[in-house]
Amino acid sequence: MKACIAGIGSYVPARVLTNADLERMVATSDEWIRERTGIRERRIAATGEACSDLAVQAGKRALTAAGLAAADLDMILVATCTGDYPLPATACLVQHQLGATKAAACDLSAACCGFVYALSVADAYIKTGMRHVLVIGSEVMSAITDWTDRNTCVLFGDGAGAAVISASDGERGILSTDLRSDGTLCELIMVPGGGSRTPPSEKVIDERLQYIKMKGNETFKVAVRSLEEIARSTLAANHLRVEDIDLYVPHQANIRILKAVMERLSLPSEKVMLNVDRYGNTSAASIPIALDEAVREGRIKDGSLVMLGAFGAGLTWASAVIRW
Ligand code: UT7
Numbered sequence: 001m002k003a004c005i006a007g008i009g010s011y012v013p014a015r016v017l018t019n020a021d022l023e024r025m026v027a028t029s030d031e032w033i034r035e036r037t038g039i040r041e042r043r044i045a046a047t048g049e050a051c052s053d054l055a056v057q058a059g060k061r062a063l064t065a066a067g068l069a070a071a072d073l074d075m076i077l078v079a080t081c082t083g084d085y086p087l088p089a090t091a092c093l094v095q096h097q098l099g100a101t102k103a104a105a106c107d108l109s110a111a112c113c114g115f116v117y118a119l120s121v122a123d124a125y126i127k128t129g130m131r132h133v134l135v136i137g138s139e140v141m142s143a144i145t146d147w148t149d150r151n152t153c154v155l156f157g158d159g160a161g162a163a164v165i166s167a168s169d170g171e172r173g174i175l176s177t178d179l180r181s182d183g184t185l186c187e188l189i190m191v192p193g194g195g196s197r198t199p200p201s202e203k204v205i206d207e208r209l210q211y212i213k214m215k216g217n218e219t220f221k222v223a224v225r226s227l228e229e230i231a232r233s234t235l236a237a238n239h240l241r242v243e244d245i246d247l248y249v250p251h252q253a254n255i256r257i258l259k260a261v262m263e264r265l266s267l268p269s270e271k272v273m274l275n276v277d278r279y280g281n282t283s284a285a286s287i288p289i290a291l292d293e294a295v296r297e298g299r300i301k302d303g304s305l306v307m308l309g310a311f312g313a314g315l316t317w318a319s320a321v322i323r324w
Contacts, residue, residue, distance in 0.1 A: 001128035002173025005322065006166035009061020009083060010292035011054055012043040012159040012279065014300045015061035019184055026150040033154045038255020039189025042157025042280035045140045048086040052093035054160035055138035055235075057287070060097055061135065062162035065297035067220040070098035073164075074130040076105040077123065079114025079284040080136045081191075081313070084146055088313055094136065103134070110253050114284030115161070115180070116320050119308075120177035122165040136162040143274070146211035155254075156212070157280035160289020172302070175321040178234050185222065189214045195273035198295070223253065224260045226317040227309045231265055234307065234319040242266060247294060247302040251311055253267065261309070273299065300324050 018041045019030035045054065061110055064069060067074035076091045076098075077310045083090035091105035096246045112116040122133035133182055138160035147153050183227075193209025196238050202212055227250065235242065242265055248256055255276055262272055282289060287308055294300045304324040 001127060002174040003123040003165050004168035005324070006061045006132070006165045007064070007066025007164040008162070008288065008292045008295055009037045009058050009065055010289040011057035011061065012289065013045045013049060013054065014216065015044045016041050017044045020086045022154055025147060026153060028150045028154055028304065036256065037155060038276050039154065039280045040277045043159055044142045045158045046304070049096070049140070051080050051092045051138045051140050052084050052097065054140065055094045055136045055162070056097040058160035059094060059136055062164050063098075066164035066166065067069060068132060068164060071102060073100045073103040073132050075117040075122070075132050075133045076100055076103050077108055077127060077133065077135050079108045079110065079135070080139055081109060081111050081114070081283060094123065099196050100134070110284070110312070110316050111314055112253065112281070112286065113310040113314070113316040113318040115287045115318070116177065116308055116310045116318035117316070119163070119165065119174065119320055120179055123174045123177060124166055126134055130216050133165045134162060135165055136160060137286070137288045139279070139283040139285045141283055142152055144210065144212045146208050149211070151216060152194050152212055152214055155281050157198040157282050159279055159282040159285040159289050161285050161292055163288055165292070170202040172323045175323055176234060176238055177318070178230060178237070178321045179318045180226070180230065180316065186301040186316045187215070187275035188219045188222070188315060220254065220257060222315065223257045223311045226266070226311050227261045227265065228264045228314070230317050230319045231261070231307065231309055234321060238321050238323070245271060245307045246297055246306055247271055247273055248289055248307050248309065249273045249290050249294060249310040250278065252282045252290060253311065261284055
C-alpha cells in the first residue's frame, strides 16, 4: 500500500508587497532584489491574520480537492516556524476551525523543509493504518522579519499550502522520502531570541533578537550543494534518471540557487516549477503552494513523476519522489 496526495490547495494573503514598496522602507532597489533573488513581490498577512488562519483556508481547499470532509481526517500536521502561539500547537487551532473531530493534531518544526518532513510522517502513518492525514505548510514570515534589515526583509513572504494524504493501493503515491540534518550549521539561519535559551525580555526587543537572522552567502553555497546531492541520491535510490522526472518542485528560496541546481543536474527550465518571483521565500509553505499552482496550471497530471527538494534552517534538507 502507498500514501498518495488525494487533494491539494493553497492560500496566500491578499496584500502584495512589491520591491518598489521595499525601496521606501530600506536601502535597496528593485534591480538588486530581482537580480540577486528573482523576487518581484511577496504576500503579507493582514494585521491579526495568523498562521492558523492561512492554514485553515489552504486546508479547506485541499479537502475540497480530495472530496473529503474534515471529519474524515485521522491527523493534522502543521509544518511551521511561525505558529500562532508558542503553545498550543497551531494544528490544534486548525483542527478546531475545520471541525476535524476525529483528528490528532500537532506541529512540526523543520523550517523550510517542514512540508517534506511532514509528508514523510504522513506517509509512515498511512502505511501503518491511518486513512487520511492533512499536511499543511503555513507561515507568517512577516511576523519574524526585521523590516529594518535589508539583508533579510526582501526575501520572505506569507502563505500556506496543504495536501490531503490518503491510502492508495494503485500505482500512484509517495515513492520515497529522504530527510537530512546538520545542526553544526544551526547558526546560519536563526531566530536567536524569544525561546528558552533567551526568553522574551527588554534586551531581546532592544537587540531585535526576536527576528530572523541569516548568513545569506554561506547559506547559499550549502543550499546549492545540498539540493544537488540529495536529488542525485534520491534518484539513485529509486533507480531513476533526471530525464525520468516530469517536474521538479523545489523550495522557492532564491532563483540563483535554483538555476545553479538546475544547471548541475541538467534539468531544463520546463521541468522545474518556479514561482519565487511572486511569493518570495514562504518557508514551509513554499513547496505546497508551488505544487498546487503546478497542478492548476496542468504541469502536473495523473501519472506525472514529481520530485520535491527542500532546504532550510537547522540546517535541514529533504526530498521526495511522488507518482501523481
Ligand atoms: O529558505 C532558507 C534558505 N535561505 C536561502 O537559501 C537564502 C540563501 N542566500 C541568498 O539567497 C543570498 O545570499 C542573498 C539573496 C540573501 C544575498 O545575496 P548575495 O549575492 O549572497 O549577497 P551578499 O550577502 O554577498 O551581499 C552582497 C552585497 C553586500 O554589500 P557589500 O558588502 O558588498 O557592500 C550587501 O550589504 O549586497 C548588499 N545587500 C543589499 N543591497 C541592496 C544585501 N542585501 C541587500 C539589499 N539591497 N536588500
